[in-house]
Amino acid sequence: DAGITQSPRYKITETGRQVTLMCHQTWSHSYMFWYRQDLGHGLRLIYYSAAADITDKGEVPDGYVVSRSKTENFPLTLESATRSQTSVYFCASSESARTGDSYGYTFGSGTRLTVV
Amino acid sequence: AQSVTQLGSHVSVSEGALVLLRCNYSSSVPPYLFWYVQYPNQGLQLLLKYTSAATLVKGINGFEAEFKKSETSFHLTKPSAHMSDAAEYFCAVSASTTILTGGGNKLTFGTGTQLKVEL
Numbered sequence: 266d267a268g269i270t271q272s273p274r275y276k277i278t279e280t281g282r283q284v285t286l287m288c289h290q291t292w293s294h295s296y297m298f299w300y301r302q303d304l305g306h307g308l309r310l311i312y313y314s315a316a317a318d319i320t321d322k323g324e325v326p327d328g329y330v331v332s333r334s335k336t337e338n339f340p341l342t343l344e345s346a347t348r349s350q351t352s353v354y355f356c357a358s359s360e361s362a363r364t365g366d367s368y369g370y371t372f373g374s375g376t377r378l379t380v381v
Numbered sequence: 382a383q384s385v386t387q388l389g390s391h392v393s394v395s396e397g398a399l400v401l402l403r404c405n406y407s408s409s410v411p412p413y414l415f416w417y418v419q420y421p422n423q424g425l426q427l428l429l430k431y432t433s434a435a436t437l438v439k440g441i442n443g444f445e446a447e448f449k450k451s452e453t454s455f456h457l458t459k460p461s462a463h464m465s466d467a468a469e470y471f472c473a474v475s476a477s478t479t480i481l482t483g484g485g486n487k488l489t490f491g492t493g494t495q496l497k498v499e500l
């Protein structure tokens with residue numbers, strides 16, 4: 266099916282482990298984003314990508330790594346998970362590539378990550 | 382820098398009553414404004430967006446929002462609340478002053494308003 270898919274939906278991991286969250290979109294959108302959602306903070310941008318092999322930091326990038334070797338995939342890796350990274354993670358995509366464009370973002374269903 | 386402020390982290394209304402969720406924005410240039418809705422355990426869905434074509438914007442599920450430049454507001458309303466409207470609502474702003482690598486738009490989100498609908 267077309268759309269934006271995140272996996273897994275739920276994940277429990279231990280402190281210090283590496284974990285990768287997957288995101289796949291079928292629209293060939295230029296932009297892809299990773300957000301984390303926490304109570305009282307709303308959505309905070311972790312990393313984004315403007316195209317394959319072009320990534321950049323958002324507001325809260327520390328402890329995370331991204332890559333984008335193919336347009337449709339944008340995995341997020343927590344190199345050494347900490348309890349403060351317990352959160353709900355959302356991937357989003359947007360076709361916009363022009364300044365001030367009115368395109369919104371399309372979101373995946375999220376991954377609920379618990380670090381114990 | 383652009384920003385949005387959502388007044389009231391929790392709003393409670395009776396079924397059939399007016400829904401009013403407040404959003405004020407800050408932007409040095411004409412912004413694009415969005416409202417998203419998030420149902421439990423789901424991602425965010427676009428409700429409506431303002432792109433300068435008309436100040437009153439109609440969205441899905443009977444929601445609408447009015448852009449008021451003089452008040453820097455973009456409040457979300459619905460004349461009659463339904464139980465199925467219970468969700469979290471996010472206001473977001475995009476402006477040409479906040480440019481991402483590659484020249485694309487950046488959305489800045491508010492902290493959200495949880496809407497509760499009571500019988």
